[in-house]
Amino acid sequence: MKNEIPSIEVNGDNYNVGYKIGQRCKKQIWQLLEISKKKYSSITGKPFEYFVHRSKKILNLSHKHYKNYIDEIKGMSDGAGVNFNEYFTLNFEDEIEDFLYKCTTLFLKTKAGLYLGHNEDWTTDFIDKLYVLKLKQKGKPNVLFLSYLGPPQFIIASINSAGIAFTANSLYASHRLGVPEALMLRSMADAANIKEAIKDLTIKPRGMGMNSMIIAKHKIIDVENSLNNSAVIEVNKDWFVHTNHPLKLKGKHTKNSLLRFNRVSEMLENSPKRDINLIKKILSDHKHYPFHSVCRHATNKKGEKWSTIASIIIDMKKERMLVAQGNSCQSDFKEYKLN
Numbered sequence: 001m002k003n004e005i006p007s008i009e010v011n012g013d014n015y016n017v018g019y020k021i022g023q024r025c026k027k028q029i030w031q032l033l034e035i036s037k038k039k040y041s042s043i044t045g046k047p048f049e050y051f052v053h054r055s056k057k058i059l060n061l062s063h064k065h066y067k068n069y070i071d072e073i074k075g076m077s078d079g080a081g082v083n084f085n086e087y088f089t090l091n092f093e094d095e096i097e098d099f100l101y102k103c104t105t106l107f108l109k110t111k112a113g114l115y116l117g118h119n120e121d122w123t124t125d126f127i128d129k130l131y132v133l134k135l136k137q138k139g140k141p142n143v144l145f146l147s148y149l150g151p152p153q154f155i156i157a158s159i160n161s162a163g164i165a166f167t168a169n170s171l172y173a174s175h176r177l178g179v180p181e182a183l184m185l186r187s188m189a190d191a192a193n194i195k196e197a198i199k200d201l202t203i204k205p206r207g208m209g210m211n212s213m214i215i216a217k218h219k220i221i222d223v224e225n226s227l228n229n230s231a232v233i234e235v236n237k238d239w240f241v242h243t244n245h246p247l248k249l250k251g252k253h254t255k256n257s258l259l260r261f262n263r264v265s266e267m268l269e270n271s272p273k274r275d276i277n278l279i280k281k282i283l284s285d286h287k288h289y290p291f292h293s294v295c296r297h298a299t300n301k302k303g304e305k306w307s308t309i310a311s312i313i314i315d316m317k318k319e320r321m322l323v324a325q326g327n328s329c330q331s332d333f334k335e336y337k338l339n
């Protein structure tokens with residue numbers, strides 16, 4: 001049976017926040033490092049030390065932008081009792097797995113307020129490698145986010161007391177040595193306004209491209225990033241969808257991404273009642289099951305290890321996040337409040 005997602009409430013400076021997360025999630029962090037060491041070597045044929053060496057280069061590139069958040073990861077590794085350089089190396093996760101067709105994100109405006117909905121797709125062994133953090137910080141907004149434990153501080157969805165909320169999804173499979181997406185997202189969680197959020201997303205050199213849907217109080221934007229280019233889409237209608245093909249930048253429109261994009265668009269467009277229950281229905285939808293469905297299921301056949309590992313709904317008005325662990329067709333949403 002899967003373990004519940006740990007929910008951690010902390011305050012303090014970045015190192016101490018990280019230390020507390022590391023202590024609480026020690027077992028999962030150890031497991032994750034063991035799994036990753038074997039996986040990195042078996043997929044690439046290179047020893048894990050090769051990636052540890054490479055990760056020192058991205059650490060140097062990141063220091064001037066994100067020293068505080070690197071301290072947070074140092075705190076996590078110390079709290080868990082693992083080697084910092086090895087733990088930081090888990091930032092190569094996306095490059096190693098190199099899988100583009102993942103995650104569905106939507107925005108919906110209803111009479112009850114603004115919502116973000118998101119399905120996080122990755123390999124099933126990460127279902128119990130997530131945590132929820134409720135953070136109170138001096139001089140910064142309070143934050144509530146759902147994150148992976150590795151790559152450390154890789155945020156799936158976040159809402160803060162400055163009215164900034166976001167989710168992220170894959171856009172391009174290309175990589176280079178650059179600032180890890182995880183650090184950009186962690187910093188974005190602390191953003192006090194839309195300008196700060198975009199600044200984080202578009203930092204250079206970045207290690208990979210991505211898409212992020214952002215609510216900033218009443219403004220909704222979607223930012224597409226490749227390694228070198230960025231495009232901002234201002235959303236002026238009541239709903240918006242993004243999967244893994246660019247809507248404004250150039251790039252491939254794959255069958256998998258288009259099927260999910262069209263299905264969610266069709267459900268939002270045609271539903272007589274648009275409310276939070278519609279988002280739940282969409283996130284557990286099985287049209288084009290199992291691989292091309294919004295609610296994706298791993299079938300354990302070769303090449304089909306990919307699954308929805310969490311569904312998330314951010315409710316701006318009630319300042320809360322609802323999280324269903326694994327596939328939301330099989331589990332209930334649990335509520336987490338920002339305050």
Ligand SMILES: [Zn+2]
Binds near residue numbers: 284329
């Ligand atoms: Zn399902």
